[in-house]
Amino acid sequence: MNRVRLLVIGIGTVFVLGMMLWLVDFVLRVQAAIALVSPLLAQVFLWGVMALALGGVGVGVYYIRQFMRPRRRRSRPALPQGKPDAASEALSGLERQVAQIQDQVAQTALRKKLQTLAANWHQRDVRIVLFGVGSVGKTSIVNALLGELVGKVDAPIGTTTVTATYPLTLTGIDQALWLTDTPGLLEASQEGKDRETQVRYLATEADLLLFVIDNDLRQSEYALARSLLDIGKRLIIVLNKADLYPESDLAAILDKVRSHFQPDLAPEDVVDVAANPHPIRLTTGEMAQMERDLWPLEKRLTEILRAEGADLLADSILLRSQRLSDTARQLIQDQRREAADPIIERYQWINAAVVAATPLPVIDLLATAAINAQMVVELGRVYQFELTLEEGKELAFALARTLTGLGIVKGVINLLALGMQTTIATAIASRGVQGVSAAYLTRIAGKSFVEYFQQSQDWGDGGIGEVVQQQFQLNRREQFIREFIADAIAHLRQETTIPLDLDFPRGDTIPKPE
Ligand SMILES: Nc1nc2c(ncn2[C@@H]2O[C@H](COP(=O)(O)OP(=O)(O)OP(=O)(O)O)[C@@H](O)[C@H]2O)c(=O)[nH]1
Ligand SMILES: [Mg+2]
Incomplete structure (x- = not known):
């Protein structure tokens, strides 16, 4: 408290006390004067003044307490609704936007995309897309997750050439899940580049991405993952071929990968699996076959779907409608x-x-x-x-x-x-x-x-x-x-x-x- 304030409070207190003393003195004098005429009336007068004073103090205390009581916060205007509501709203907004486009061809194309988006939203299916460079084991992971050999697996890069989608069931998850295997990215050939354009599109349309790697990320892989995270894609980084690394090396790779994406990706969202371990020759000369291990991925997938299921879909719908809305806005602006x-x-x-x-x-x-x-x-x-x-x-x-x-x-x-x-x-x-x-x-x-x-x-x-x-x-x-x-x-x-x-x-x- 500053000095001036203290001084003002001090002077104020002396003044109020002075006034009170003067008032008491005045009341006593009046009472003495009345007592000369009638002692009883003087008594009544004194009681009356005391009652008045007490009433005044009571009223004062009441108002001071009102003043001191912490004010209840005004109820805020309705909070922004949950993500699912926002997603529904984004879809209706998009509908209005598309209706404004006069070019019939452009309008029909956008309307079709909007319809797919709305259908995805109403079905509540979750589309999981595997994504990564060639030969990291994407198809092997799909086979392992489905428990059957649905896709061809081979060492050379470029084994998978077309995307394929399969229904997936996970224990404890009621939502319908779709798993999409894609061709590898960053292939040098023109054919590879064309496929990549399609895969990148699929990735941005996915509700959840599994970014598969088999070692620490290369610069190109890092740039890809980063760009997806930056646009708000939900992704899990899956380090495959864990069987190839001694435990300490594996821990070091995982640490490195996690540190690349701090704080945008939770450490739990980087998992290691062995989808298709190769037999290894032991020092004894015997061949040993390691068990495939998909558990860390299945566990994380289940956790994410349970905890974020509805929001995950809403996020993805919001992101996709945002992209559509940008296209629509551009068309309307040109128009x-x-x-x-x-x-x-x-x-x-x-x-x-x-x-x-x-x-x-x-x-x-x-x-x-x-x-x-x-x-x-x-x-x-x-x-x-x-x-x-x-x-x-x-x-x-x-x-x-x-x-x-x-x-x-x-x-x-x-x-x-x-x-x-x-x-x-x-x-x-x-x-x-x-x-x-x-x-x-x-x-x-x-x-x-x-x-x-x-x-x-x-x-x-x-x-x-x-x-x-x-x-x-x-x-x-x-x-x-x-x-x-x-x-x-x-x-x-x-x-x-x-x-x-x-x-x-x-x-x-x-x-x-x-
Ligand atoms: N050691 C080991 N090898 C694996 C593992 N998973 C897959 N592989 C091998 O990696 C090679 C490539 O596997 P794919 O599943 O075909 O890889 P992909 O990412 O689908 O490859 P593309 O379709 O060409 O993009 C194959 O030889 C697999 O046997 C694993 O967990 N451990
Ligand atoms: Mg493949």
Whole structure:
């Protein structure tokens, strides 16, 4: 507690005590005065005052206790629901997103994927995929887990060439489980690379991945496992061929593997198995066959399915719908850009004609901003934002101010004068150049608004200035400017009857800037 506070409390206490003493003295005096008239009345008065004082203390204590009592926490708004609810919600969100895609082919493809996703979610089956480089023993593990020889096992890499899925039962697990064996990864051949693309896709679609290795991970294996963990895939690392290592070496390899993925993977999620131990010759010359040992994997699988079963599926559905949603969003964005372009173009030529027809020696940005307000409203509509004309006007004026403030208006006239092989002085005086400049500025404005709507009506961290600058830089390529000028002049000649003070030949043969 600081000194000032202590001082205030001290002075306060002395004051309150002083007041109380004065009050007691005052009450006693009044009582003495009453006693002169009637001792009984004096007694009643004293009791009355004491009762009042006691009542006051009681009320004081009550309120102080209320004040001191720790406040009960306000009940929070509903916590984010559990993962299963989130997964269902993600699927409905995706449904809405897919419905917005206008391209029929793209929509059908996405809808099909969405249907598979929804079916996987409703069936609640868990899809486990084995994954790893060639010859680490993936098929051997599948055979051992199923207890029958379903897949061919051989020493050379590339034994398994097609993925195969089998139903799997684990004691104590009711959920239907599917086990998928895949061809080995990182094979050098083109055929191998094509298979790998498919396997990687399968891996990202799996609910649980068994990443099989037979020694400490190579750099390429590590990168693979890491990328899967990074996207949020649930995986178990299975070190196979444990029979090949003396116990101390095996422990050292396991330690190393575990340390690579700390803290993103629990140590229990790295297990060692011997799916298909080879017979070994003992020092006595006798051959010995080690027992196959799948127990650590079966145990971990059972634990994970029991503890995380529902969440595991929900996580996987969330991840997969996220990926689908990214694709859908990209498609919708492309579609919206395509719809926005003709709007911008239309306003480009309107502004060009208006400015070229205005007998002012400067580009009337205020006039163009008034026209652009309507463009903003139309662009907003493409992005499903309903803006009033007033809001459109505000945005258009803010942008016009930014264009002037950043010197872009001047920059554009310079750029176009250069492109039209004329001097700045002539350019500024020329209505034609002014018209073309207005069109060009409208384009930058329109493209900037598209960015703004695309980011849900936000100019981003760098603000409106950065977006506008960026659009100016993006639209200043020489080839583009030449084509733009040709296009603009053709439009102006078509749409206005006013003299444009332009000596350029008709058509699109604009001289190349030096
Ligand atoms: N010593 C030993 N060898 C094993 C073990 N498991 C598998 N192998 C051998 O490793 C070789 C490759 O086994 P596969 O099961 O075909 O390996 P894979 O990962 O399916 O290989 P690809 O299909 O080519 O990608 C075979 O010779 C197996 O006998 C094991 O636990 N111990
Ligand atoms: Mg195989």
